[in-house]
Amino acid sequence: MRIYSLVREIINTRDRAADELNRMCLLLLELKDEMEDHEFTELARVTLQISRGSLYRYLRTGASARTMIKGMEDPRRLLTNTTARALQLLYGADEDVLNEVRERAMRGEATNETLVKDLINARHNLEERLDGAKEQIESYGRQLSEKDGHIAQLEKQRNESRLAELETSNVATERLSRIETLSRDICEHETELERLRAELEQGHVVEKVVVVEKVPDTFRSMEDAIADRNRELDRVTQQLEATARKLADAEAERVLLTQTQEIDGDVLQLQSDLQGFCEKLSATLLLKHSFFSEQARLTVLQMGSYLLGLTTTIQQYCSKGQPS
Structure with missing residues (x-):
C-alpha cells in the first residue's frame, strides 16, 4: 500500500508540476505582451533569473498553449495532460494535430513529446501520400487528355x-x-x-x-x-x-x-x-x-517492334511511292 501511495503521489506531483510549468509559460507570455522587449528580457534575466535559452523555450510553450486552449471548455485539462516539451513541438503545427491533442486532453489522456512527434510525422507522411496521389491523378488526367x-x-x-x-x-x-x-x-x-x-x-x-x-x-x-x-x-x-x-x-x-x-x-x-x-x-x-508477367512484357515489346517496322515501311512508301 505504501508503494502504491507513493506512486500516486508522484503522479499527482508530476501533473501539478506540468500544470504549473505550463501556467508559468502563459504568464510569461502575457507579461511580455505588457512590456517592451528589452525591458522584458532584462526583467526575466535579473528578477526572474531565467536564461535567454530557457526564456525562448518558455515563450514558445506559452504561445503554443495560448493557441491550444482557444475554444476549449476546460483549458486546465490541456495544461495538466500536456508536457511543456510537447507544447513546444506543437508551436506552428497543423490544425489537425492540434485538434487531436485537444481531444486527448479532454478525454484525460496524457500527451508527451514522443506522441507529438508521432502525430506530426504521421501528418507529414499523409500529406506526402496525398501529394503523390494528386500528382498521379494529374498524370492520369494528362494522359487521358492526350x-x-x-x-x-x-x-x-x-x-x-x-x-x-x-x-x-x-x-x-x-x-x-x-x-x-x-x-x-x-x-x-x-x-x-x-x-x-x-x-x-x-x-x-x-x-x-x-x-x-x-x-x-x-x-x-x-x-x-x-x-x-x-x-x-x-x-x-x-x-x-x-x-x-x-x-x-x-x-x-x-x-x-x-x-x-x-x-x-x-x-x-x-x-x-x-x-x-x-x-x-x-x-x-x-x-x-503493373500486372504484366515477364512473358507479357516481352510480347508487348515484340508487338512494339512490329509496329516500328510497319511505321518504317509506311514512311518509305509515302516518301518514295513504294516500300524499298
Whole structure:
C-alpha cells in the first residue's frame, strides 16, 4: 500500500508540476505582451533569473498553449495532460494535430513529446501520400487528355477519309453516267448504220429493177446516189468506231476506278482495325501494366517492334511511292 501511495503521489506531483510549468509559460507570455522587449528580457534575466535559452523555450510553450486552449471548455485539462516539451513541438503545427491533442486532453489522456512527434510525422507522411496521389491523378488526367486528343485526331482523319470516299463515289457516278451516254450514242449510231445499210441494199435492188427516173433528183445517176450513201456509211462507221473506242476507254477507267474503290475500302478497314488495336493496347498498357508477367512484357515489346517496322515501311512508301 505504501508503494502504491507513493506512486500516486508522484503522479499527482508530476501533473501539478506540468500544470504549473505550463501556467508559468502563459504568464510569461502575457507579461511580455505588457512590456517592451528589452525591458522584458532584462526583467526575466535579473528578477526572474531565467536564461535567454530557457526564456525562448518558455515563450514558445506559452504561445503554443495560448493557441491550444482557444475554444476549449476546460483549458486546465490541456495544461495538466500536456508536457511543456510537447507544447513546444506543437508551436506552428497543423490544425489537425492540434485538434487531436485537444481531444486527448479532454478525454484525460496524457500527451508527451514522443506522441507529438508521432502525430506530426504521421501528418507529414499523409500529406506526402496525398501529394503523390494528386500528382498521379494529374498524370492520369494528362494522359487521358492526350488520349482524347489522339482520338479526336483519329476521328478527324476518319471523317476526312469518308469525305474523300464520298467524293470518289461522286466521280464514279459521273463517269458511269458518261459511259451510259456513250452507250446510247453507240446504239443510235448502230441504228443509223442499219438504216443506211437497208437503204443501200434497197438502192442496189432499185438499180436492177427500177428505171432511171427513180434516181433522186439531187443525183445524176443511181451510181452517184449509191456512192454518196457509201460515203455516208463510211462516215457513220468511223463515228461508231470512235465512239466504241471512247466506250472502251471509259470501261477501262471504270474498272480502274472500281479497283481503286475496293483498295480504298480495304485501306479504310485496315485503318479501323489498326485504330481499334492501338486503342485497346494503349488502354491495357495504361491501366494494367503493373500486372504484366515477364512473358507479357516481352510480347508487348515484340508487338512494339512490329509496329516500328510497319511505321518504317509506311514512311518509305509515302516518301518514295513504294516500300524499298
